[in-house]
Structure formats: structure tokens, C-alpha cells
Amino acid sequence: MNATVASVTPRVARFLRDIIRIPSLSGEEKQVVARIAKELRALRVYDKVWTDRLGNVIGQWGRGPRALMLDAHIDTVGIGDRAQWAHDPYAALERKGVIYGRGAVDEKPAMACMAYAPLLLDPALKKHITIYVVGSVLEEDCDGYPLWHLITKEGVKPDWVVLGEPTDLQVYRGHRGRMEITISIKGKAAHGAHCDRGVNAIYRTAPIIREIEQLHKRLRRDALLGKGSVTIARIESTSPSLCSVADGCTLYLDRRLTRGETKASALAELRALPGVRAARAHVAVREYRSTAWTGLPVAQESYFPTSVSEDKQPLVQAGLRAAAAALPARPPKLGVWTFSTNGVATMGRLGIPTIGFAPGREELAHSVHEQVAIKDLAVATDFYAALVRELCA
Numbered sequence: 001m002n003a004t005v006a007s008v009t010p011r012v013a014r015f016l017r018d019i020i021r022i023p024s025l026s027g028e029e030k031q032v033v034a035r036i037a038k039e040l041r042a043l044r045v046y047d048k049v050w051t052d053r054l055g056n057v058i059g060q061w062g063r064g065p066r067a068l069m070l071d072a073h074i075d076t077v078g079i080g081d082r083a084q085w086a087h088d089p090y091a092a093l094e095r096k097g098v099i100y101g102r103g104a105v106d107e108k109p110a111m112a113c114m115a116y117a118p119l120l121l122d123p124a125l126k127k128h129i130t131i132y133v134v135g136s137v138l139e140e141d142c143d144g145y146p147l148w149h150l151i152t153k154e155g156v157k158p159d160w161v162v163l164g165e166p167t168d169l170q171v172y173r174g175h176r177g178r179m180e181i182t183i184s185i186k187g188k189a190a191h192g193a194h195c196d197r198g199v200n201a202i203y204r205t206a207p208i209i210r211e212i213e214q215l216h217k218r219l220r221r222d223a224l225l226g227k228g229s230v231t232i233a234r235i236e237s238t239s240p241s242l243c244s245v246a247d248g249c250t251l252y253l254d255r256r257l258t259r260g261e262t263k264a265s266a267l268a269e270l271r272a273l274p275g276v277r278a279a280r281a282h283v284a285v286r287e288y289r290s291t292a293w294t295g296l297p298v299a300q301e302s303y304f305p306t307s308v309s310e311d312k313q314p315l316v317q318a319g320l321r322a323a324a325a326a327l328p329a330r331p332p333k334l335g336v337w338t339f340s341t342n343g344v345a346t347m348g349r350l351g352i353p354t355i356g357f358a359p360g361r362e363e364l365a366h367s368v369h370e371q372v373a374i375k376d377l378a379v380a381t382d383f384y385a386a387l388v389r390e391l392c393a
């Protein structure tokens, strides 16, 4: 007999509280991975549970010809200013059916629900589908990379992907892409006492700053994903001393890409700016470099393509039917995230149909108010199982 949602929900909630209590900053997920692997094994429904070279934890259920990946990233951002929290962010406080703490939205609830969803399924479906339940690492630092690694370097090949980023129990189908870009401007150092002998890199940067502010206003708007954007996140300069003319200046840009915008188009716009041309400034995509908890070095350019699954896509439609089954009181709606997700790899780079469904409100992610209702855990667990049935039908 398959378990019922009502019977598994208290166990989902208990497991969620356990994994909230284990801090798991990006690159420091070793302990939480061990805890999740232990839970998956203890459930005794998975055919295989393992950890890949990057440190993602994976539970495989079934050996059918088509494969569904249920992905929840299990790293979280830091807690910021502890004084702003009303309670210990790692205590996983439960009050009146709500669980609080870092990761209680983004996105440990999905991990707990996805882990338990196969308990609701008829084992006979194992012939028809393979489910990979993935707890992915490093997402907060380099969205997409963990699934890129799992799919292209570990040979786990899904036909469909469901992301556990918060959607407040709606079906989401994409988001804007993003890039981290640097603009480097060179000057010529001289003693500050005779500064006219130098070329001040900061002065050469000034017109570029204003041009970027104007460029933002001109960027493309898309009815589904919203507007592309660019903003300067940081500025750095160099000089031989504080008694010198600045010989270098670097701008760090956050660029959000809407539908139709690409890496090439975003770089070309910046390179065409009059101030960039006049200063012969160097425009480049930043390199992301880090080390996974397993010790594996990670490097990737900081370009995260736009990700959209079309609304007619069979996975999107199956998602809507599963949402209607799991939450009959609320007609399912399609939506998109404002932030970027592991979908940049699965949909954006690899073209694998990808949707999102999870409890929790997106606007609470990374905030001191992260919280999830236990009744929403029940809906999400039910949804993941209902989606599998839809995909097998």
C-alpha cells in the first residue's frame, strides 16, 4: 500500500526541521548532504542513493525509460545581521503550523517534500519512469552549475526537470537570465603633486557610469519575463598611493537578461557606449571560481542564460493538471520567478523542459522572515507524486 499525504506530512516536517538545523552555506554542504543521504536510504523506496563528485546527493527511484529530475538546492545564503532575526535562524522553530529559519523558503522545504513524494507512488510505476531526487549544492553561488555538472559530467539525463525554488504552490516556467560583467578602464599614474602628467582612470570612468544608467532605461521589455536591466554593483580603483593619480578603475555590473537578450547582445551594447570606446575600456564576463565541499574545483563564466518553457509544453501542461489535483481549491496559475535558478542550465543551456513548484513565497527568500506552512508541505509532496502519475499516463 502506498502511503497517504496525511501520513507522511509529519515526517516531511520533521525532516525539514532537521535539515534547517544544519547550516549549509555554498561549498559547506557536507553535513547536510550526509543527513539527506541517510534519510533517503532510511525510506527504503529508493533503488540507489549516492553523492556525485561535486557533492550533489541523488536518490534514484525506478528504472523506467523516461526520467524526471526533482531538484532542490540545499545550500543557503548566510544569515546576515543576526540581530535582525526574531529567533535563532538555525533552530527551525515551529509555531502554529509554520516552520521558521534560514532555508525555510529557499529551498529546503522542496528537498523534504521531494524526498518523500515517491512514498505516495505505486511501485508498479518504476517500470515506466525513473525519478532522480536531487539535493544540489553551490546553487546560491553559481546557479545552474550543479545540474550542469550532474547532467553533462555524471551522465544523469533527465527528460524533464522540476525545480523546488519557491513558487507559493503555483506552476512556474522560467525567469530572466543574468550576467556578471566587468568594465576595466586604464589611466596613467603620476604623482598627485603634478597630476596633469597623469591620466585619471576614475575621470575616464565617470561618463561610462552615466551611460550605463541611461542604457538601463532603454533595455528591452518582455510581457512574460519583464524588463532587462543593468546596474553597477561595485566600483574599484587602483593607484600607486593615496598621493597619486588613479591608474585603473573597474566597474562590476549586474545585468538581467530578458527574453531575446543574449550574452553577445549585452556585451555589444556596452562596447558600443561612447565612453567605453573613448577610454578603450575592456568589457568582459566575470569568471566564477570556487571549490565544492568534496574538494572539486569549479570554474565557469558568470553567464546564466534566460530560461523559459513555453506554456504549450507537455511538462507545463502536466504541471497544471498535477497542481489542480494537489490543490483543488485554487485554480492553478502559471508564473515566472524574478530571480534566477538552476533552470539556467537545464532549460537555458541544455533545452530540457523545466518547471518549478514549491511552497514558500519568493519574496521571503534570503530574508530574516523565511517560513513555510506545514499544510503547504502536504500540497507540494502531493504535487510531485501527482506529476509523476501525469507523466506516466
Ligand SMILES: [Zn+2]
Pocket: 073, 106, 107, 165
Ligand atoms: Zn533558491
